[in-house]
Amino acid sequence: MSENREIQKLRGLMKVGEAAEFCGVTAETLRNWDRSGKLVARRNPVTGYRYYRQKDLEKFLQKVIEERAGG
Template identity: 40%
Template sequence: MKIGELSRQAGVPVETIRYFEKIGLMAKPERGENGYRYYRQEHLDRLLFIRRCRNLDMAQDEIRELIRLAEKPTADCSDVNALLARHLSHVRARLNELKSLEQMLVNLQNACSDPRTIRECGILGGLSDELATIPEPTASDNHVPGTHGSGHHD
């Protein structure tokens, strides 16, 4: 199948498919005499696997590791379980961060419950004050170093 058909069947944009090939998450397809790339069922299966992992917010390095582990079907699956445990720990930490963020936003919104001018706005004043209390993310917050980085997705 051509890349457009692969894209349609997997529900993944063509540019994303090319990107996954470029970074080595997907094998490059064979090219026909006409120069077109031709994808096989294995490409679709891999693309769907990657998409499911991304839907679980897994980073590229985690997906790469899962693919590497999947290529050893008779090996012990404890490494897969350990990777998932690390990812789950990271997700739980992010949930706690989001709960904290929610509380900060609620506090800011409560600071401006009465009609005021912009100069008197409790939200804008609170944002200026809050900046000093918001911790900066560190690389050690990542469950797999360097996979989510500051900002989040890769």
């Protein structure tokens, strides 16, 4: 039963390809960011697939922009 609740939490999230397109990077870049801990994905408890919330991606991209601007 708890597995179903976990799967329900994944609804409305972006798959790796969708998130990569949103960020303007490749899917492999997102996977690398996840492995390095820069941007942590949510995982499907059954398949292990990565999913991202748009809000988290926007926050991460803003942080990257600020770091590149020196702020």
